[in-house]
Amino acid sequence: MPSRQALVRRPGPRLAEGLVTHIDRRPVDPGLALRQWETYAGTLRDHGWHTAEVAPADDCPDAVFVEDTMVMFRNVALLARPGAGQRRPEIPAARAAAEALGCSVNEIRPPGTLDGGDILKVGDTVYVGRGGRTNADGVRQLRAAFEPLGARVTAVPVTRVLHLKSAVTALPDGTVIGYPPLVDDPAVFPRFRPVPEESGAHVVLLGGGRLLMAAGAPRSAELFTELGYEPVVVDISEFEKLEGCVTCLSVRLRELYA
Numbered sequence: 462m463p464s465r466q467a468l469v470r471r472p473g474p475r476l477a478e479g480l481v482t483h484i485d486r487r488p489v490d491p492g493l494a495l496r497q498w499e500t501y502a503g504t505l506r507d508h509g510w511h512t513a514e515v516a517p518a519d520d521c522p523d524a525v526f527v528e529d530t531m532v533m534f535r536n537v538a539l540l541a542r543p544g545a546g547q548r549r550p551e552i553p554a555a556r557a558a559a560e561a562l563g564c565s566v567n568e569i570r571p572p573g574t575l576d577g578g579d580i581l582k583v584g585d586t587v588y589v590g591r592g593g594r595t596n597a598d599g600v601r602q603l604r605a606a607f608e609p610l611g612a613r614v615t616a617v618p619v620t621r622v623l624h625l626k627s628a629v630t631a632l633p634d635g636t637v638i639g640y641p642p643l644v645d646d647p648a649v650f651p652r653f654r655p656v657p658e659e660s661g662a663h664v665v666l667l668g669g670g671r672l673l674m675a676a677g678a679p680r681s682a683e684l685f686t687e688l689g690y691e692p693v694v695v696d697i698s699e700f701e702k703l704e705g706c707v708t709c710l711s712v713r714l715r716e717l718y719a
Contacts, residue, residue, distance in 0.1 A: 530555035544594030575599030578624030590625025
């Protein structure tokens with residue numbers, strides 16, 4: 462059976478020092494952030510996902526955004542090489558967690574850089590954001606790792622947000638959703654549907670038509686309901702202050718078979 466494993470990493474004591482690039486810095490409440498993270502992880506479990514915690518990296522303020530540490534395709538974990546050098550110490554524990562789950566492990570090597578948040582998978586198509594944190598050599602290595610496994614890798618521009626998945630994600634039917642002011646070129650996606658709020662562009666597919674999404678996008682939730690999906694809403698306000706969203710708080714491993 463396909464797996465429903467998710468890697469998560471609890472926020473560390475330096476969370477409030479996390480990097481911000483495209484927004485103004487705002488104060489972060491670490492206690493509230495921890496409660497929001499616990500609710501997020503609990504919501505995954507409530508919907509049939511098994512969560513495994515990556516070991517803490519308490520000296521890395523952004524370590525909670527564990528999605529950036531790797532990209533999954535089939536049973537292969539491609540370990541990232543973050544574009545922000547101060548995030549690279551997050552990787553060794555992520556490697557150990559992937560190996561413990563039985564993944565085959567590959568890695569991005571210098572001079573390549575790649576953040577997991579720059580990757581959007583829609584079926585066998587792998588969109589990779591080419592912009593601030595992922596460079597051309599990172600894209601080349603991504604192709605070399607995944608195209609032999611059947612992936613079709615498509616590079617798309619990202620200039621208005623931190624990562625590709627800060628701008629777009631996809632619905633279960635493969636339609637890419639995004640908040641138009643933050644999407645460089647909607648035409649690169651065969652099917653694109655605009656959403657009315659920035660945080661409405663971010664969904665995690667829980668299975669069975671259920672969409673995990675942020676509480677700050679009620680009009681987008683209403684749109685998804687009209688389309689026949691079931692929004693599952695969580696408050697992640699403290700992580701949004703650090704350019705985080707629902708996708709970057711976990712790595713979903715859907716194609717490990719037992």
